[in-house]
Amino acid sequence: MTVNTQTDTGNAPAGSDFNGYYRLTRVLPVIAVMAAIYGIAALVDYHINAVLLTIVVMIALCLLRVPVPIALISAALLGALHAGMDTNTAIGALNDNLLVGAQVGMTYVMIGAFAVAIARSGILDLFAQKIAARVGSDAQSTSKGLKWFLFAIFIFCSLISQNLVPVHIAFIPVMIPPLLAVFNRLRIDRRAVACILACSISFSYLLLPTGFGAIYLNEILMANVNDVGSAYDLSMTADMAPKAMFLPVMGIVAGMLVAVFITYRKPRDYVTDPSAENHINLAKPVSINPLQLLATVTALAVALICQLQFDSLLVGAMIGFVILAAAGIFRWRAQDDVFTEGMRMMAQIAVIITIASGFAGVLDATGEIAPLVQASAELIGDNKAVGALIMLLVGLFITIGFGDSFASVPILAPIYIPLALALGFSPMATIALLGASAALGDAGSPASTITLGATSGLNADGQHDHVKDSVIPTFIHANFGMVVFAWVAAMIL
Incomplete structure (x- = not known):
């Protein structure tokens, strides 16, 4: 008997x-x-502290099932007013920072349109049908083998989405929805899949120095360490980043393994919509025209080349969409419908990313991020062990609010680097503390693209709650292990 997991x-x-x-x-x-x-x-x-209050209220509202955009705006305004800002100034700080988020949001809208266009080619339907062909009356061992095969595929796609083919979360709403009926047959707990996606995406850009990893490790982390550290005779080279981040990243891997083999190991039942079941029914086999297959591969390749050439995921996705339309993957007159479908699919992510930028701007405008860190430094005293733990927890809290580790590094670096050196941490330990503190909370924030991406795919049939099934599981499994392993790294490096 199947049970709707969203029933309270x-x-x-x-x-x-x-x-x-x-x-x-x-x-x-x-x-x-x-x-x-x-x-x-x-x-x-x-x-x-206004920053502390703002983030606590935002998390509390999300746990109460208040829509994330409303939770972000309400908490930001409350924190701003508490910091002494008047209403007009608070709203101005929110509005002034929406532009950056809107640019990213528009990119994800275009990615959504490109994703729907790719789905129209039938490649993913064929993949789902091939997997479904081996599920059902097969032996239990075979079903388990398929389950681990799917998990391996998700890890592989997560890795290349950050480093080799840097499309970030764009692959999730394309790949996952056609497989949901297969998940249901295999009785896979979708929270385990959310943890696999979040942890794999996180450790790929935090450890491997290519694609988004090159941006985080070299252009952001190394640049800020060298900029702030120059006054303290601290310099960082590109080869130091992966070495410093290795142990913290192993904490994320450990968390993923715990989620898969312990926390969400037991089967979980979901309701399978009849249309979804028919979607992978072998009585209606999917066939792909070779020319359309070639056009799809060409569109993917050209989109990647354009993205790298122009350093714009927006341009790459747009050109890929045009190629698929011109190749006849869908009717030319259906372009508006395909684009609208993609926009609907990514609208929530685009809106939340936009508002999250305003939320981060308000946190910065309160002027209380530095006092929060300074108060933590006073609490630390000369105790290195306590110092490392508090620095990691403060970084976790700040990044949950920002929802973006890339934006947290420049905020934490001017305070964390002199503090870590004053406590006697080595250069490698200092890099590990800064890199891990800024990354903590990225997977597990209600406003993070990682958790939003996981929800966009796993909730395609309305049975995967963003906060309960994506945010909380990924927060626990991606961050708890990283705190422990990053603390160990700070103490032994």
Whole structure:
């Protein structure tokens, strides 16, 4: 018997008087906690850090199932007002930083259109059907073998999406939806898949210095270390980054293994839509025209070349879309429909990325990021072990708010580098602390492209909740292990 995993058994029937009371009891504890924090702070005359308050409120609202965009805007405005900014200034700080996020959001909209166009070629349908052909009446061992084969494919695609074919999360909404019915037959827990995608994407750009990895390790991490470290006789070369990040990244790998083999090992049942089942039904085999297959491969190759040539994923995806349209993968008159379908698929990601930029801008405008780190430094004293742990946890908190490790490095570097050197950490340990602190929270933030990408594919049939099934599992498994392994790296390097 299949069970809809999105059903909350504790909910009262919709529309009942008790249902409203039940929902109120879910909100009241958060309000009570926030009131208690304010009360205690008032009694001891302690100012709550606006950045800390903003991120806590954002996380609490997300856990209460408030839509992520509303949670981001509400928490940002509350934090800004708490920091002493007036409403107009707070809204201005939010608006001024939307432009960067809008540029990235538009890129993902175009990626969505390109992804739908690729899906129209039938390549992924054929792949799903081939996998489905081996599921069902086969022996259990065969089904398990298919499960591990799929997991290996996801790891491989995640790796090349960051380093060899740098399309970031664009492959997820293309590859995953046709396979959901297969997942259901294999009784795969989609939370395990979310952890595989998030952890694989994270460790690929944090360890391998090509593609997005080259941007993070060389253009951002190394550049900031050398810029800030020049005043402290600290210099970093390109070969130092992978060595410094190796142990922290192994923490992510350990977390992924725990998710797959322990936490989400047991089978989980989902409801399979009849149309999805027919989609992979062997009675209706998928066939691909060789010319269309050639056109699809050509579009992918040209899109990659254009992306690398012009350093623009937007341009690459657009040209790939035009090639597929001209090759007849879909009717020329259906271009608007295909583009609109892709836009709908990526709209949530585009909107959240845009608002997350404004959220990060408000955090920066409060001027309380530096005081938060300085307060942590005062708490540390001369204890290296405590210092490493607090630096990692503060970095985790800040990056959850920003939702982007690439944006966190320039914020943390001016404070973390002199602090780490003053505590007696070696150059390699300092690099590991900065690189890991900025990366913590990227996988597991409600506004992270990594978790949003995982949800965009796994929730294609409405049975995978963003916060409950993507954010919380990836936060736990990608970050807990990384904190432990990064702490060990700081102490032994």
